[in-house]
Every structure is written in C-alpha cells, then in structure tokens.
Amino acid sequence: MDTTKDIVVKAEPYVVNFGPAHPSTHGVFRMRMTLDGEVIVDMEPVFGYLHRGIEKLAEERTYTGVIPLTDRLDYLASMTNNLAYVLAVEKLAGISVPERAEYLRVVMAELQRIASHLIAVGSFLQDCGAFMTPLVYMLREREKILDLFEMVCGQRLTYNYMRVGGVSQDIPEEFMPALEKFVKEMPGWIDEYDRLLKENEILLARAKGVGILPKELAINASASGPVLRASGVEWDIRRADPYSIYDRFEFDIPTGSVGDCYDRYRVRVEEMRQSLRILKQAMEQLPEGEVISDVPHLVRPPIGEAYGHIEGPKGELGFYLVSDNSIAPYRFHVRAPTFINLTALRDMMRGWKIADAIIIFGSIDICMGEVDR
Amino acid sequence: MAMAVLPPDWPGGYWTHWVVFTVIIIAFVLLMFMAFVWIERRAMAIMQARLGPNRAGPFGLLQPVADGLKVMLKEDIVPTKGDKLVHWLAPVVAVVPVLMIFAVVPFQGGALLADLNIGILYVVAISSVSVVGIFMAGWASNSKYSLLGAMRSVAAVVSYEIPVVLSIVGVVLLAGSLSMQQIVLAQDIPFILVQPLGFLLFFTGALAEINRAPFDLMEADSEIVAGFHIEYSGMKFALFYLVEYGEALAISAIATTLFLSGWRGPLLPPWLWFLVKVILVFFVIVWIRTTVPRLRIDQLMALAWKFLFPLALINLLITAVEILAWPEVSLWVFVPVNFAVMIVLVLLWSKFFKLGWGKVEV
Numbered sequence: 001m002d003t004t005k006d007i008v009v010k011a012e013p014y015v016v017n018f019g020p021a022h023p024s025t026h027g028v029f030r031m032r033m034t035l036d037g038e039v040i041v042d043m044e045p046v047f048g049y050l051h052r053g054i055e056k057l058a059e060e061r062t063y064t065g066v067i068p069l070t071d072r073l074d075y076l077a078s079m080t081n082n083l084a085y086v087l088a089v090e091k092l093a094g095i096s097v098p099e100r101a102e103y104l105r106v107v108m109a110e111l112q113r114i115a116s117h118l119i120a121v122g123s124f125l126q127d128c129g130a131f132m133t134p135l136v137y138m139l140r141e142r143e144k145i146l147d148l149f150e151m152v153c154g155q156r157l158t159y160n161y162m163r164v165g166g167v168s169q170d171i172p173e174e175f176m177p178a179l180e181k182f183v184k185e186m187p188g189w190i191d192e193y194d195r196l197l198k199e200n201e202i203l204l205a206r207a208k209g210v211g212i213l214p215k216e217l218a219i220n221a222s223a224s225g226p227v228l229r230a231s232g233v234e235w236d237i238r239r240a241d242p243y244s245i246y247d248r249f250e251f252d253i254p255t256g257s258v259g260d261c262y263d264r265y266r267v268r269v270e271e272m273r274q275s276l277r278i279l280k281q282a283m284e285q286l287p288e289g290e291v292i293s294d295v296p297h298l299v300r301p302p303i304g305e306a307y308g309h310i311e312g313p314k315g316e317l318g319f320y321l322v323s324d325n326s327i328a329p330y331r332f333h334v335r336a337p338t339f340i341n342l343t344a345l346r347d348m349m350r351g352w353k354i355a356d357a358i359i360i361f362g363s364i365d366i367c368m369g370e371v372d373r
Numbered sequence: 374m375a376m377a378v379l380p381p382d383w384p385g386g387y388w389t390h391w392v393v394f395t396v397i398i399i400a401f402v403l404l405m406f407m408a409f410v411w412i413e414r415r416a417m418a419i420m421q422a423r424l425g426p427n428r429a430g431p432f433g434l435l436q437p438v439a440d441g442l443k444v445m446l447k448e449d450i451v452p453t454k455g456d457k458l459v460h461w462l463a464p465v466v467a468v469v470p471v472l473m474i475f476a477v478v479p480f481q482g483g484a485l486l487a488d489l490n491i492g493i494l495y496v497v498a499i500s501s502v503s504v505v506g507i508f509m510a511g512w513a514s515n516s517k518y519s520l521l522g523a524m525r526s527v528a529a530v531v532s533y534e535i536p537v538v539l540s541i542v543g544v545v546l547l548a549g550s551l552s553m554q555q556i557v558l559a560q561d562i563p564f565i566l567v568q569p570l571g572f573l574l575f576f577t578g579a580l581a582e583i584n585r586a587p588f589d590l591m592e593a594d595s596e597i598v599a600g601f602h603i604e605y606s607g608m609k610f611a612l613f614y615l616v617e618y619g620e621a622l623a624i625s626a627i628a629t630t631l632f633l634s635g636w637r638g639p640l641l642p643p644w645l646w647f648l649v650k651v652i653l654v655f656f657v658i659v660w661i662r663t664t665v666p667r668l669r670i671d672q673l674m675a676l677a678w679k680f681l682f683p684l685a686l687i688n689l690l691i692t693a694v695e696i697l698a699w700p701e702v703s704l705w706v707f708v709p710v711n712f713a714v715m716i717v718l719v720l721l722w723s724k725f726f727k728l729g730w731g732k733v734e735v
Contacts, residue, residue, distance in 0.1 A: 129667025
C-alpha cells in the first residue's frame with residue numbers, strides 16, 4: 001500500500017470576514033474570504049454599508065442642487081465629480097462654457113488627480129506595511145493642493161466649485177503664484193517618494209507579479225483608469241473622447257506591462273508627472289474673461305438623455321441623465337469607476353495570501369463613497 | 374539554578390543581593406519601557422514629518438505615563454466564547470520570561486543578578502518561552518484574526534531561532550565562554566567588527582523573533598489588525614505592550630553585550646555606555662520600522678531557511694576555522710577578512726535567492 005498519499009494533511013477551509021470595520025478596507029468594504037491556511041480559496045465582496053441613496057436623492061433636486069451630492073460620491077476627488085456631472089448637464093441642455101472656465105476646470109481636475117493619486121499611492125504603500133512614512137509624506141503634499149482648493153472655493157474636501165456653464169467664482173490673486181510654486185516643487189517631491197521605495201527589495205517582492213489583471217480580463221471586466229492602463233491598454237478618455245479642452249494639451253498616457261500591483265503603483269506615479277505637464281500648459285494658456293456663461297437659475301433641459309464622462313483619477317467617471325423638461329433630473333445614474341474596477345477582484349485574489357489580498361485591494365484604489373453611493 | 378559567586382564589590386548576603394537586584398531590574402525594565410515608547414513615537418514622528426506626542430509634560434515625556442493610566446482604567450473584556458483561564462494566563466506567561474532575561478544582562482562590571490556560566494544559553498532558552506504566551510493569547514481569544522497572528526508568530530520564532538543561535542555561537546567561539554560577563558570582557562575589539570556577518574544575521578533574526586518591522590506579520594495592522602492581542606483590553610493589553618517593548622529592550626541589550634562590547638568604552642561611566650548603546654540599537658530598530666514595507670509569511674520563511682540559515686552555517690564554519698587555525702593571530706587581522714567574506718556572501722546569496730512569488734493554484 002502506498003502510504004505517502006495519506007500523509008498529506010488537508011486543512012479545512014474556513015471563512016474570515018474582512019471588514020466592514022477593518023483598517024485596510026478603505027472605508028466599509030467587506031470581503032468574505034474562504035481561506036485555506038493563509039491562502040485565499042474564494043472571495044466574495046459585500047458592499048452597501050455606505051449606501052445613501054444619492055441617485056434617488058438627485059431626482060428630487062434641481063440640476064444645480066445636485067452638484068453638492070456629487071461631491072459626496074468620491075470624496076477624495078470632488079472636483080472631478082463636479083466636472084463630470086456639469087459636463088453631462090451641459091450636454092443635455094446645450095450650454096456653452098467660457099474659455100477661462102474651461103481652463104480653470106482643467107487646472108482643478110488635474111490638481112485633483114494628483115491629490116487623489118497621492119492618497120492612492122500612499123495608502124497602497126501603507127497596506128504593503130511601510131508604516132505610515134510614505135502616506136504621511138504624500139499627505140503633506142496633498143495638503144498643499146487642498147490649500148489651493150481652499151483659496152478658490154473655501155472648502156478643503158467637498159468643493160462644490162463647478163457650475164453648469166462654468167465655475168462658481170474666479171480664482172483669487174494669490175492662487176496663480178501658489179500654483180506656480182506647487183508645480184515647480186512637486187516633481188522633486190515625486191522623486192523623493194521614488195527614492196524612498198521605488199526599488200525597495202521588499203516592495204518588489206511584495207508587489208511584482210502579485211494580483212495580475214490580464215489585458216483581456218481587464219477589458220472584459222470593463223475596468224478603466226490606472227487599473228486598465230497598468231494592464232497595458234492605452235485607454236484614456238482625455239485622449240479617446242476628448243472632453244472640455246483636453247485636445248489642446250500634450251501629455252503621454254503611461255501604461256504598465258503586466259498588470260500587477262507594482263504596475264498600478266507606477267502608473268499612478270507617472271500620471272502625477274503627466275498631470276503636472278498639463279498644469280504647466282494650462283497655466284501658460286489661461287485666458288482672461290468670464291468664468292460662467294449666462295445660465296438661468298433653474299436649468300430646464302429639453303426632453304432627452306445625455307451621458308457625460310471624464311477620465312477621473314480612478315477611472316471613467318460617467319453621469320447618465322434623463323430629462324423630462326423639469327427642473328430636476330428624471331433619472332440620474334453614476335458610472336462609478338471604482339465599483340466597476342472591483343469586478344475582477346475575485347479573479348485577482350484567488351490563490352494569493354491574505355497579505356496579498358490587502359495590497360491587491362489597495363492597488364485598485366477604491367473609495368466607498370463612490371462604490372456604494 | 375546555580376547562583377554564581379557574588380561580585381566582590383557588592384555588599385550584603387545572598388538574599389539582599391537577590392531582592393535588591395530584582396527590584397532594580399524590574400524598575401529598569403519598566404523605566405526603559407516608557408523611555409522606548411517615547412523614543413519610538415518621537416523618533417518616528419520626526420522621520421515622518423510629524424510632531425508626535427508633545428502635550429503631556431515637557432516634550433511629551435509623560436505620554437507613556439498617561440497611556441499607562443488610561444489603559445489601567447479601561448474595562449477588561451474577555452470574549453464570551455474564549456477560554457477564560459488561558460486568556461488570563463497568557464499575558465503573564467508572555468511577560469515573565471522577558472523580565473527573566475535581564476537577570477544575566479551585565480549593566481556594568483559586576484552589576485548583574487547572576488553571572489551564570491551559561492548566561493547566553495539561558496537567554497536563548499528563556500526568550501523563546503514568550504511565544505507560548507503569545508500562542509495562548511491567540512488561542513484563548515477564539516478569534517480567527519488572533520489565531521492567524523499567533524500562528525504566524527510561532528512560525529517566525531521557531532524558524533528564526535536557528536540563525537540567531539548559530540550567529541551567537543560564533544561570538545561564543547571567539548569569547549570562549551557562555552557567560553555574558555566573560556563575553557563583554559573578551560571584547561577588546563567589539564565583536565561587530567570581527568563578526569560583521571554574525572551581527573547582520575543576529576540582528577535580522579532578532580527583528581523577526583521580536584516581530585518588529587519588516588517582520589511584524591503577527592500584528593500586521595493593515596492585514597490582521599492587531600494579531601494575537603486583538604481581543605485584549607485594559608491591563609492585559611498593556612502587558613502585551615510591555616512584552617513587545619521589553620523584548621526590544623532585551624534584544625538591544627543582548628546585541629550590545631554580544632557585539633558592541635557591552636558596558637565597555639572610554640570616558641563615560643560603564644552603565645551610561647551600556648544605556649547609550651542599547652538606545653542606539655533600539656533607534657536602528659525604529660529607523661527600520663519607518664523605512665521598509667512588510668514581508669509576506671512565505672517570504673519570511675524563505676528568508677529564514679534559504680538566506681539566513683546557510684549564511685549562519687558558513688559564518689560559523691569560517692569563525693571556527695579562523696580560531697582553530699590561527700589562534701595566535703590578533704583578531705584585528707580577521708576584521709577586513711570577515712568584512713570581505715560578508716560582502717561576497719551577501720551579494721552572492723542575493724543574486725540567487727528570490728523571496729518567492731507565492732501564488733497557489735486553487
């Protein structure tokens with residue numbers, strides 16, 4: 001009798017709940033993991049803990065009144081949320097935007113992209129176990145962006161800055177010098193983050209080859225943003241379907257090669273550099289003039305539907321609006337990038353260990369405010 | 374236990390000596406525990422562009438006291454389905470060995486509770502008892518998170534014990550004695566110079582054994598939250614906190630004694646030298662914690678068995694050959710030789726050694 005076969009001890013899989021209250025779930029996400037020892041056999045995402053019914057609430061508000069609600073979707077990127085929504089309304093009602101407002105929108109959107117990526121990269125490295133240092137360094141720079149936002153709209157988190165037909169107010173005098181200083185200094189800080197951990201042996205061992213999202217799967221799962229680009233797909237709405245005035249700027253689309261956690265981390269860092277390039281060009285070209293066109297207080301778009309989408313920091317952020325010619329949207333739907341990026345989470349996680357699950361999840365960069373809405 | 378001969382300059386009989394030193398050692402450990410908490414938090418804050426605790430007392434020096442008071446006033450919660458006796462016993466089992474280590478640590482010439490002739494062996498033996506307490510805590514909490522943390526801890530401690538002990542043997546060979554005091558006296562050159570590879574292995578292994586970054590998997594806060602002590606609160610939690618820093622203190626003290634010539638040094642009084650060196654070692658531990666990410670459990674095991682273990686064996690072999698073949702040669706001759714050997718070996722191993730990818734087909 002061959003006894004060697006019987007010696008193999010197979011432990012019984014067991015279920016562990018990660019979240020909703022867990023420091024690494026970036027909010028109130030919950031993963032029901034079936035583990036075999038430390039290995040993830042199966043994973044089932046559970047969400048809805050932060051559901052506030054924003055899509056339904058929006059149907060009760062005027063078109064302008066919805067803007068503060070979009071702030072509260074992805075609260076780490078309120079500016080881009082505003083932008084995507086007002087683009088949809090402008091498309092629906094056929095409203096034009098003054099030149100200066102277009103430039104201000106681009107400036108704010110790119111600053112917001114940097115701020116969001118700083119949080120994404122910082123918390124990803126924190127998830128890898130680099131105890132707080134990278135995160136605090138990146139928060140330090142994000143703080144400067146928040147100062148800029150505070151100058152233009154008085155808020156540091158929920159900006160409510162964009163309006164249908166422009167932006168709510170012009171920038172104050174002190175804004176441009178501060179922005180110039182920031183754009184000049186930021187590349188040095190990005191280099192500092194890279195010096196800190198880019199080539200770190202432990203980070204490479206932890207993130208390289210971990211949580212691979214193959215190109216085909218990424219496309220099939222409708223992933224977008226840095227997650228898709230890290231898998232090697234050169235897809236950026238700013239290039240693929242230019243909105244606002246993005247066709248006037250020169251920038252590269254950084255892509256990864258494998259689609260692992262390390263690529264996603266690198267793509268984000270490179271995107272920060274590209275955003276700075278766009279900022280530089282926008283600052284040079286910024287024209288004088290009005291910042292908001294003549295829009296009635298209550299917008300009444302004609303009956304119809306419109307879909308406005310932008311390349312948000314986390315992926316393709318889209319707003320689908322249906323109008324019945326009243327002052328409130330008849331239907332308001334959000335295409336939340338992080339929610340859709342989570343589709344492939346199970347396939348990325350299976351077979352890896354708990355520690356990997358945390359960094360795979362962290363590398364997707366989700367915001368529960370947007371996932372649950 | 375064979376209580377060794379009393380140091381000649383110490384007054385009083387056997388029991389006076391015993392009582393006085395026990396009190397001094399416990400006071401020392403508790404004081405250093407508070408100092409370490411403060412040093413870690415402040416040093417880490419400075420490295421991270423923060424301020425750190427600065428409200429309680431001057432420079433936040435009283436912060437550990439405030440923390441201690443807070444923790445003592447907290448409710449002590451035992452999980453309903455937990456094992457109550459084991460849950461209560463675990464912190465005690467974990468704390469006692471840590472305090473016992475300091476019985477043989479020489480604070481200065483002659484100042485130690487017992488100069489055991491098997492001092493370092495005693496340290497190695499007693500320091501691995503703590504893990505029993507940690508496993509008890511993980512088991513008694515009846516929580517999957519704490520069990521995972523406890524399992525990781527046991528795996529790490531059992532694996533890293535071997536390279537640590539092997540690198541200690543190199544020092545023992547050089548000193549020709551297991552007594553901590555004799556090892557200090559033998560270090561006319563700090564052994565870190567004669568045994569650079571040994572120190573590297575010892576320090577890496579020790580970091581893993583006391584579960585400090587980058588090997589802090591057992592309480593990885595971003596993965597299993599707090600690991601084995603997730604279900605502990607109040608004074609029991611404080612005891613585990615004490616274990617953590619007590620072990621860090623013990624490792625710093627042992628590294629100082631074995632490799633940094635203990636209390637010896639010019640000008641300053643010996644006990645101050647000892648303190649300075651201990652704090653310096655601890656500072657390096659904190660520095661590492663703020664800098665590097667964490668390893669994964671399989672990478673941790675791979676590092677122990679594929680990297681540290683073979684290097685420790687080679688280091689031991691080289692040391693033994695050097696001592697046997699050239700007993701008359703001054704140790705200074707071996708300093709450059711051993712540094713060269715270390716660099717070659719570490720480079721060679723890092724070229725062929727991969728931390729591993731770790732995907733499992735399911």
